[in-house]
Amino acid sequence: MTPQPATPDIAARQQRRGFWLRTLHSWHWISSAICLVAMLMFTVTGITLNHSAAIEAKPQTLTRKVEMPASLLRALGPREDGNAPLPATVSDWLNDVLPVSIGRQTAEWSADEIYLSLPRPGGDAWLSIDRASGAVEYERTTRGAIAYLNDLHKGRNAGTAWRWFIDVFALACLVFCITGLFLLQMHARQRRSTWPWVALGLALPLLLALLFIH
Numbered sequence: 001m002t003p004q005p006a007t008p009d010i011a012a013r014q015q016r017r018g019f020w021l022r023t024l025h026s027w028h029w030i031s032s033a034i035c036l037v038a039m040l041m042f043t044v045t046g047i048t049l050n051h052s053a054a055i056e057a058k059p060q061t062l063t064r065k066v067e068m069p070a071s072l073l074r075a076l077g078p079r080e081d082g083n084a085p086l087p088a089t090v091s092d093w094l095n096d097v098l099p100v101s102i103g104r105q106t107a108e109w110s111a112d113e114i115y116l117s118l119p120r121p122g123g124d125a126w127l128s129i130d131r132a133s134g135a136v137e138y139e140r141t142t143r144g145a146i147a148y149l150n151d152l153h154k155g156r157n158a159g160t161a162w163r164w165f166i167d168v169f170a171l172a173c174l175v176f177c178i179t180g181l182f183l184l185q186m187h188a189r190q191r192r193s194t195w196p197w198v199a200l201g202l203a204l205p206l207l208l209a210l211l212f213i214h
Contacts, residue, residue, distance in 0.1 A: 005189065008158075009109070010164060016032060016086070017186070020182075020186070021183075021186060022105045024179045024182050024183050025183070025185070027175055027179045028179040028180060029177040030185060031172045031173070031175040031179065032176050034168075034172040035169050035172040035176060037149070038165075038169045041149065041152070041153075042153055042169075043141060044149075045149045045150050045152070045153035045171065046153065048146050048150055049150050049153060049154075052150065055115050055146055057143040057144050057146070058143075058144060059123075059142065059143050059144075060141070060142050060143075061139060061140070061141045062140045062141075062142075063137070063138070064097070064098055064099075064132050064137075064138045064139075065135065065137050065138075066097050066098065066136045066138075067133075067134055067135065067136070068090075068093070068129065068134035068135075068136050069093075069134070070134065071094055072089060072090050072134075073131070073134040074089065075087050075089055075090060076114065076129070081109060081110055081111070082109050083106050083107065083108055083109065084106065084107065084109060085104045085105060085106055085107065086102065086107055086114070086116070091103070091104075094127070094136070094153075095135050098127070098136075098138050099140070100118065100125070100127065100138060100140075102116065102118075102127075102152075105118070111131070112130070112131055112132065113128055113129065113130060114128065114129040114131060115127075115128050115129075116129075118140075119156075119157040120140075121147075121148050121151035121152050121156060121157055121158050122142055122143050122144065122145070122147040122148025122149075122150070122151050123140065123141050123142035123143055123147070123148070124141050125138070125139060125140035125141065126139055127139075159194075166184050184198065
């Protein structure tokens with residue numbers, strides 16, 4: 001029997017469905033490509049954060065002491081109390097003689113000392129300048145690669161650029177999930193277990209939260 005040609009309405013619906021399938025597949029694979037590596041990192045660090053008490057960290061501390069040249073010490077000027085960045089010449093010198101990148105970070109100024117807190121992912125650091133003698137003391141503590149990745153997961157002390165990256169990554173994940181949901185809906189007729197699995201994904205965390213989180 002010769003198949004009947006599709007009516008104009010059916011052909012139009014099929015054309016629209018084909019367009020949306022192609023569009024959703026394109027957005028789905030593009031968003032998955034953008035967030036793939038970061039999603040793997042966030043997934044692994046989600047496990048390490050969940051079991052952080054069982055993962056032993058071995059902090060390592062680096063301490064350096066140097067003397068600031070008299071010309072740079074005078075460049076600090078007569079400032080007393082308050083918060084302000086270091087002069088550019090002082091910051092550049094410190095960046096050269098110490099394993100540090102200061103930039104325009106704000107320091108705490110007092111009559112006797114300038115103190116600069118330098119928090120970082122996976123560790124901490126600080127620097128102090130004795131305003132009378134020019135003695136500079138620097139200390140940096142690192143807690144290992146896992147602590148570093150855990151802090152990146154939380155966005156802790158990672159800077160503005162990393163916060164923007166997390167926002168872009170979250171947006172890519174949102175596009176990935178929404179396009180995946182529409183693709184599920186479009187293929188649901190051929191896959192009857194689709195919505196039971198989606199319902200399970202909704203019910204399981206909800207039940208766990210209601211029953212075990214107090």
